[in-house]
Amino acid sequence: MTRSRLLPVTRETHHVQIDLVYATDRNLTGKPIYKTQHCLLLEPAEAALRKAVTIAQSFGATLKIFDAYRPPQAQEVLWNFLPDPTFIADLGRGSNHSRGTAVDLTLVDSDGIEFDMGTGFDAMVPESGHFHAGLPAHVQRNRTLLLGVMHGAGFAHIPSEWWHYELPGSRELALIDNEESGPLRLM
Ligand SMILES: [Zn+2]
Numbered sequence: 001m002t003r004s005r006l007l008p009v010t011r012e013t014h015h016v017q018i019d020l021v022y023a024t025d026r027n028l029t030g031k032p033i034y035k036t037q038h039c040l041l042l043e044p045a046e047a048a049l050r051k052a053v054t055i056a057q058s059f060g061a062t063l064k065i066f067d068a069y070r071p072p073q074a075q076e077v078l079w080n081f082l083p084d085p086t087f088i089a090d091l092g093r094g095s096n097h098s099r100g101t102a103v104d105l106t107l108v109d110s111d112g113i114e115f116d117m118g119t120g121f122d123a124m125v126p127e128s129g130h131f132h133a134g135l136p137a138h139v140q141r142n143r144t145l146l147l148g149v150m151h152g153a154g155f156a157h158i159p160s161e162w163w164h165y166e167l168p169g170s171r172e173l174a175l176i177d178n179e180e181s182g183p184l185r186l187m
Contacts, residue, residue, distance in 0.1 A: 042100030
């Protein structure tokens with residue numbers, strides 16, 4: 001792959017909502033990890049996200065982003081907090097968030113209300129898995145809707161987290177160091 005850049009994703013340019021929970025204390029560590037709400041994706045992922053926004057708009061919804069590019073140093077903070085490879089990519093393997101090709105997100109309606117996905121973002125429980133048996137039908141429907149939007153735009157899902165999507169083949173790409181991420185500094 002040719003050299004790609006991290007591109008900013010904003011509410012204005014991409015018609016999405018952005019709530020980077022790692023810039024708040026509403027994440028699994030209970031403390032802010034990022035200093036700013038700066039949302040970045042690698043070029044091909046940014047293009048796919050634009051496509052996803054268009055698909056969601058076709059049924060009156062939009063996307064709300066919880067995390068996108070994540071500096072490897074932030075991944076280290078998460079891994080040290082919860083060293084469980086089911087939910088956190090270990091440091092040797094690296095997270096596709098640190099490759100700029102993964103995005104955590106949900107659907108919101110025209111009033112900005114999040115679709116009911118049964119579990120919250122970053123809920124490290126079996127119920128967060130796609131197609132987990134026993135979830136209410138409307139939850140399965142909402143998750144399947146998000147799945148359709150993201151697959152239609154070219155993203156792949158992972159079984160354990162309904163909110164996580166990434167470009168196929170991400171593993172081949174290099175991790176992007178925090179130096180290149182500009183304003184996305186860690187606390
Ligand atoms: Zn993710």
